[in-house]
Amino acid sequence: MAFRHYRPDVELPFTEQSAMEIVMREPRFSKGVQLVPQTWFNTYPGGNASAFLDREDENGLAGYAVRRGDFLIHFAGVPNRDRSLNDWTVMLGRMPKVWEELRLHSDITGDIAAFLEEHGSKEPETASE
Numbered sequence: 001m002a003f004r005h006y007r008p009d010v011e012l013p014f015t016e017q018s019a020m021e022i023v024m025r026e027p028r029f030s031k032g033v034q035l036v037p038q039t040w041f042n043t044y045p046g047g048n049a050s051a052f053l054d055r056e057d058e059n060g061l062a063g064y065a066v067r068r069g070d071f072l073i074h075f076a077g078v079p080n081r082d083r084s085l086n087d088w089t090v091m092l093g094r095m096p097k098v099w100e101e102l103r104l105h106s107d108i109t110g111d112i113a114a115f116l117e118e119h120g121s122k123e124p125e126t127a128s129e
Contacts (some may be wrong), residue, residue: 049091065103068098
C-alpha cells in the first residue's frame with residue numbers, strides 16, 4: 001500500500017491494517033466499504049498445528065481462533081512464524097478433506113451467501129462522482 005508515500009506523517013501502529021482503516025473512513029472510499037465478520041478473513045491459530053488436527057470440538061476456543069472449515073488463518077504476532085507456517089502446512093497436507101467428510105467446526109458459506117443476497121455487492125464510485 002502506498003499510504004506511507006502519500007501521507008508519511010501519519011502514525012500507523014499496525015502498519016497496513018492502520019492504513020486500511022484510515023483509507024476506509026475517507027469519504028472518497030467509505031461508500032464502497034462493506035464490513036463483514038472478522039472471522040471470514042482473519043482467524044488466528046489459537047494453538048499449534050497438532051492441536052488443530054486433534055481437536056474434535058470447539059470447547060475452550062476463543063472466538064477468533066481458527067476452526068476446521070474456516071477459509072484463512074492470520075499468523076500475525078506468532079513467534080517463530082516461519083516454523084509455525086511450515087508446521088501448519090505439513091499438518092494440512094496430512095489432514096483428511098474436512099469438507100468432503102463434513103468434519104467441520106465452522107461453515108460460513110451459508111452466512112456469506114445470505115449476506116450477499118441481502119446486501120449485494122457495492123459498485124465502487126468513480127473519482128468523478
